[in-house]
Amino acid sequence: MGKKDRMLIGEISVLTGLSRDTIRYYERIGLIKINKRQRRDNNYKEYSNEIIERLEIIKRAKYLGFSLQEIKELIDAWANKTLTNEERIELFESRIALLDEKILRLNEVKSLIRKRIKQIKEDGK
Known part of the structure; x- marks a missing residue:
């Protein structure tokens, strides 16, 4: 279509x-x-x-995992011509840092889940 x-x-x-x-x-x-x-x-x-x-x-x-408020700020910054390029870059870099932090936490949770699966398999033997 x-x-x-x-x-x-x-x-x-x-x-x-x-x-x-x-x-x-x-x-x-x-x-x-x-x-x-x-x-x-x-x-x-x-x-x-x-x-x-x-x-x-x-x-x-x-x-x-972004909130609607965070999304609005990003969209506004992307389209906003009143911010300097440096300000826009700083905003986006701060969001990248937040994403990196979330990825780290998600990987930690993933590791814990894998350990739990391994424990369950070993206990079942």
């Missing part, structure tokens, strides 16, 4: 796997923005391919 230039919320919901309520909530808190030109005469909102891409980024970031 090819992507259309503009889609209604139901189509976006099916395409992204996000509920209509979730999409509306993301719009309400400013994660996605619809301007007045993106409305039909009947006031239905039309969502662009850019919105779909942003929703996919939000989904991935949530999967990685």
Whole structure:
């Protein structure tokens, strides 16, 4: 199925796997923005391919454990032309450091689980 230039919320919901309520909530808190030109005469909102891409980024970031507030800060920093390049780099590097910390903790949990599996196997013999 090819992507259309503009889609209604139901189509976006099916395409992204996000509920209509979730999409509306993301719009309400400013994660996605619809301007007045993106409305039909009947006031239905039309969502662009850019919105779909942003929703996919939000989904991935949530999967990685970022809060909606953190995601909003990252998206705003990415698009915000008022921040200097140094400020944007600093923000992104701090997020990378957080990701590295999460990876370390996840690897520790993974190691503990493997040890527990080994114990269970040995106890079962």
